[in-house]
Amino acid sequence: MVFGQLVIGPPGSGKTTYCNGMSQFLQLIGRKTAVINLDPANDQLPYECAVNIEELIKLEDVMAQYDLGPNGGLVFCMDYLEKNIDWLKDKLEPLMKDHYLLFDFPGQVELFTLHNNAKNVILEMVNKWDFRLTAVHLVDAHLCSEPGMYVSALLMSLSAMLHLELPHINVLSKIDLIESYGKLAFNLDFYTDVQDLSYLQHYLDKDIWSEKYRKLTEKLCEVIEDYSLVNFTTLNIQDKESVMDILKLIDKSNGYVFAGIEGNITEFNKIAAAPLNWDYYRYPLPFFFIQLSAVQEKYMKDDEDDR
Ligand SMILES: Nc1nc2c(ncn2[C@@H]2O[C@H](COP(=O)(O)OP(=O)(O)OP(=O)(O)O)[C@@H](O)[C@H]2O)c(=O)[nH]1
Numbered sequence: 001m002v003f004g005q006l007v008i009g010p011p012g013s014g015k016t017t018y019c020n021g022m023s024q025f026l027q028l029i030g031r032k033t034a035v036i037n038l039d040p041a042n043d044q045l046p047y048e049c050a051v052n053i054e055e056l057i058k059l060e061d062v063m064a065q066y067d068l069g070p071n072g073g074l075v076f077c078m079d080y081l082e083k084n085i086d087w088l089k090d091k092l093e094p095l096m097k098d099h100y101l102l103f104d105f106p107g108q109v110e111l112f113t114l115h116n117n118a119k120n121v122i123l124e125m126v127n128k129w130d131f132r133l134t135a136v137h138l139v140d141a142h143l144c145s146e147p148g149m150y151v152s153a154l155l156m157s158l159s160a161m162l163h164l165e166l167p168h169i170n171v172l173s174k175i176d177l178i179e180s181y182g183k184l185a186f187n188l189d190f191y192t193d194v195q196d197l198s199y200l201q202h203y204l205d206k207d208i209w210s211e212k213y214r215k216l217t218e219k220l221c222e223v224i225e226d227y228s229l230v231n232f233t234t235l236n237i238q239d240k241e242s243v244m245d246i247l248k249l250i251d252k253s254n255g256y257v258f259a260g261i262e263g264n265i266t267e268f269n270k271i272a273a274a275p276l277n278w279d280y281y282r283y284p285l286p287f288f289f290i291q292l293s294a295v296q297e298k299y300m301k302d303d304e305d306d307r
Helices: 015-028 059-066 070-083 085-095 117-128 141-145 147-164 188-193 198-206 211-227 240-254 265-273 292-299
Strands: 002-008 033-037 049-052 100-104 131-140 168-173
Touching (some): 002 015, 015 100, 015 131, 049 085, 117 147, 131 141, 141 147, 147 198, 147 211, 168 240, 188 292
Parallel strands (some): 002 131, 033 049
16 A cells, blocks of 8 residues: 655645655665655756655746746646646656655645645546645744734635645644744634634734734634634754654554554554554654744743743
């Protein structure tokens, strides 16, 4: 069975850096990993990629030939990939036996909230090739610093979840930079747990730029809360404890942790119900489970620091 991750998120959210860091981490813990670059705008890759969409189609060629801008060009490239899905299958075939796959996707939000091309490629992998994939949706943590931007991050995440209909982990990436645009109004768990968005209203009322859209934002918050689907986990890709915490969630969501258990319902239930440390500790790395409060302490300023 093939397991892997679909790494998505808006431009600059850290997808390529994530694929690089996660693939190094996976190799470190003994998992044979291949990175597949499906972003034709990725010109400089920090990782060694096993498959590169550039071998099929180049964004600059499309833009020149059809007189398209970068967004239109990317949509064209994804349409082309969908039509040439056999190319992808041929390239992935040698990896299917024993590799864990990381897919680096383009950052155009509309590909994962609106168009069906990327979704159809993914559905083919999941439904026809029997891949077990989790969508890892990265959102830059600095969006928490402004209520309006945070609401748009929530909406974007919800739209991607509803559009893709896959196991899905939303991630606040670059958590080490979370307060680089100023101190946050709430504790970190407010932003990760998405429990009560009515508190945001007070901050939206104070912001003259948001005033015009206050009612709209209020209604959008109600939609997000009604679905009650979105929450976030945090990531600093340079911190291997942070990477491991995310990997644990992903492994549980796509069933990787259950892969070795054949017909043993007791073992299955034990893993499904337990907080998961599984066999990551087999490897000689000094890992600890970091609680959210520890993440907050590490990356956010205490009120006392301001005195
Ligand atoms: N401090 C910090 N910087 C990060 C982290 N993750 C990514 N970055 C930086 O964020 C910038 C953008 O990262 P990329 O990996 O290129 O983002 P991307 O989503 O692939 O961007 P596009 O290809 O344009 O869609 C780079 O300068 C990275 O070094 C992180 O966890 N912490």
